Each structure stands twice: as structure tokens, then as C-alpha cells.
Amino acid sequence: MTRGGQRGVRTARAKVGLSTASVYPESTAVAFELAAKLGYDGVEVMVWTDPISQDPYALQKLSQQYGVAILAIHAPCLVITQRVWTTDPWTKLQKAQFAAELLGAQTVVVHPPFRWQREYARNFRAGVQRLSQETDVRFAVENMFPLRVRGREVSAYQPSWDVAAEEPYRDYTLDLSHSAVSHSDSLFMLDAMGNRLSHLHIADGTGLPKDEHLVPGRGDQPCAEILERLAQRYFTGHVIVEINTRRALDRTERERDLAEALAFCRLHLVASRVPDTGRARTDV
DSSP, X not given: OOOTTSEEEEOXXXXXXXXXXXXXXXXXXXXXXXXXXXXXXXXXXXXXXXXXXXXXXXXXXHXXXXXXXXXXXXXXXXXXXXXXXXXXXXXXXXXXXXXXXXXXXXXXXXXXXXXXXXXXXXXXXXXXXXXXXXXXXXXXXXXXXOEEETTEEEOOBSSOSOXXXXXXXXXXXXXXXXXXXXXXXXXXXXXXXXXXXXXXXXOBOOSOSSOOOBOTTSSSSOHHHHHHHHHHTTOOSXXXXXXXXXTOSSXXXXXXXXXXXXXXXXXXXXXEEEEOOSSOOOOO
């Protein structure tokens, strides 16, 4: 019960998941194991070179084995995954949609097209819109970052790495490590995405020209404030821990980083303070 003039606690309804990329160089199966052990609400599957990540039925067995929900599928959009599933980008998204529907995942994360994918880029917006209308799965387009070559910024993406600055997409993924690399104001980006934000990749960065994916709180991104603002909105999307643990000396150190990231999310998704109306409440 709160009294007039005090502040009430508002909590987000978001689930906190673990990206399977966060355990690299260990396997997709290890991500399910650690998500269960540490108390994550589920996982986001990064579809990449690990054969299990490419097999929806193998993923279904892992989900059942560990009792861990699959919250999202990250389509194979990276340079190193250009030949995963197929070389055709539309077929990749269709396969990601099938996997999401089979596995009960809410979201497919997708990157904007590379500049050399000219035909794909030309039809990307309309194509993603069409796919979104055919399914309950959300195709959440993720903000990326420019490359810096000899002091110049070069975008590898078409029409832009800054998807929030374009004509609005139906759904967005906000990645805070990417906003650090691009030197973007992530709070401004959050506001620009507005209610279309349906997915968050929580990680940190220091502004170096590389994708650091630090444990939240170890860089200069406003990770805590982002989470608290989502709590104020009663955010119902997913918060996915996508950190880099490849330098961990052993499994114990990797688990500590993953546990720290989860604790950070839990703390700031429930600790957001919002003004009361000033009137005494009699309900409990």
C-alpha cells in the first residue's frame, strides 16, 4: 500500500531471455543448460554455424529437455551466416518464421539488408510487412552501426544502419551494444521506436569501433534507464541478454557474467519508480 506523496513501484511484464550467442564458443545446447540453471525465462536462438541452431526439431527437443522456452529466433543475417539455410534472404526469413511458429517464439530478429543485397533491399520493407501480416510472429528489425574506415563512416546496410530514422517498421529490436558503436543516443532511439519496440538486446559498450556486447553496467550505455523506462510502459516484449563471454577463462566465469547480466535486468525491470497521484490509496 502506498500513501499520498510517495512513489509506487511499477514492473514490466517482459520476460528476460538468454541469447545462445552469449555462450560462444560453447554450443547452442549449452545455452539451454545455462539458461535453465541460472533462472532465465527462455532463450533467443541465434541461427548460425552450429547445426543444432539450424534445426527447429532439435531445438524443440532441447526446449523440452531443459524446460526452457524459446522466446525468439535470430535469423541468419550475419556475414558469417550468409550460406546458412540458404543464400536467399527471403527463404531465410520464411524458415525463421516456420521455426518461430513451431517453437512458440514471439519474435524473429532480422537485420536490415547489406548494401550488396540490392534486390532484397529494394523490397525489404514491403516484404517484411507482408510476412508480418501472414503470422502472429513479430519480425523485429534491429538497429545496426556504421563501419569507420580511415576516419570516415561507411554503412554496410541499405538504406541505413539507423532503422529508427527511416519510415517506421511495424516492429523493432533495439540493441544497446550497436547503439554504443554507432555513438547513437539510445534513449532518443528508444523514443523514436516508441510502441513499435517489441524486443531489446541488452548489453553495454564504451563507444569503441567494435561490437563489444559487454555485461550491462560495464559500459557507458544507459542500460538501467532503458529497462526502467520499459517498466514504466509495462513493456510486454522480451529483454534478451546478448553479451560476449568468449574471453571467459572457464565455464564458472562465463556463468558469473551471465548471472550478473540477469540480475541487472531483474533489478531494473522492477525498480522503476513512478509518481503516485498524490491521493492516498486504500487498496493493497
